[in-house]
Amino acid sequence: MTSASFMLWHYMSSMSGLIGPVTSGCGACPGSAAGIVASAKVGRVRTFQLVPGALEPAADWISRQRRPAERRLDRLGALLNRPATTTKE
DSSP: OHHHHHHHHHHHHHHHHHHHHHTTTTTHHHHHOOOOOOEEEETEEEEEOOOOTTTTHHHHHHHHHHHHHHHHHHHHHHHHOOOOOOOOO
């Protein structure tokens, strides 16, 4: 890594707390409008960074959906594993 690129990396990493609020919704990428990705542009270089905790609401929703889905699949499995009944005429 050259000294110039190291200085740029150090500068950008020191701004990590500021990047999200400054660029959210800037249109640089779809994720920035959603608040999932933050970006910053220095010269011709645009860097992207995941926003910590941005996917927590999605993870919470998935975990809430998991138990009911598992119950439905358990009921389906029990139905499919039942012995077949035959009727005599």
